[in-house]
Amino acid sequence: MMTLDDYVVDVLMRDLVGHDRRPASFLVYLWFTCEQAHRHGAVQVSYQELAESVGLSKSSAQAAVSWLVRRKLLTATKENATAIPNYIVRTPWSDAACRTTLPRK
Numbered sequence: 001m002m003t004l005d006d007y008v009v010d011v012l013m014r015d016l017v018g019h020d021r022r023p024a025s026f027l028v029y030l031w032f033t034c035e036q037a038h039r040h041g042a043v044q045v046s047y048q049e050l051a052e053s054v055g056l057s058k059s060s061a062q063a064a065v066s067w068l069v070r071r072k073l074l075t076a077t078k079e080n081a082t083a084i085p086n087y088i089v090r091t092p093w094s095d096a097a098c099r100t101t102l103p104r105k
Contacts, residue, residue, distance in 0.1 A: 002037045007093045020067070027054050028064040029073055032089050042086040
C-alpha cells in the first residue's frame with residue numbers, strides 16, 4: 001500500500017481543486033504519484049492512456065498535465081517532438097524542507 005504525504009491531501013487538494021478550480025489536475029497528480037511509485041521511476045504514458053486510466057476525456061487529461069507542468073508539480077521530457085513524454089512527479093514542499101534542514105558548507 002502506498003502512502004501519501006499529508007501535504008497532498010491537506011494543502012495541494014484544496015489548492016488545485018478549490019483555488020485553481022482544476023479537480024482533474026488533482027486526480028492526474030494522484031494517478032502519476034501512484035504510478036511512479038509502482039514503476040519505481042518515470043512514467044511514460046500517452047494522453048489517451050492517461051485519460052482512460054484516470055477516467056477523463058483526452059482534452060481534460062491534456063489540460064491537467066499542462067497545468068501541473070506549469071505549477072512545477074510534474075516534469076515532462078521527450079526524446080523528440082513526436083515522442084510520448086516521460087513524466088516525473090515533483091514534490092516542491094519536501095524539496096524545500098530538505099534544503100532548509102541540510103547544514104550549509
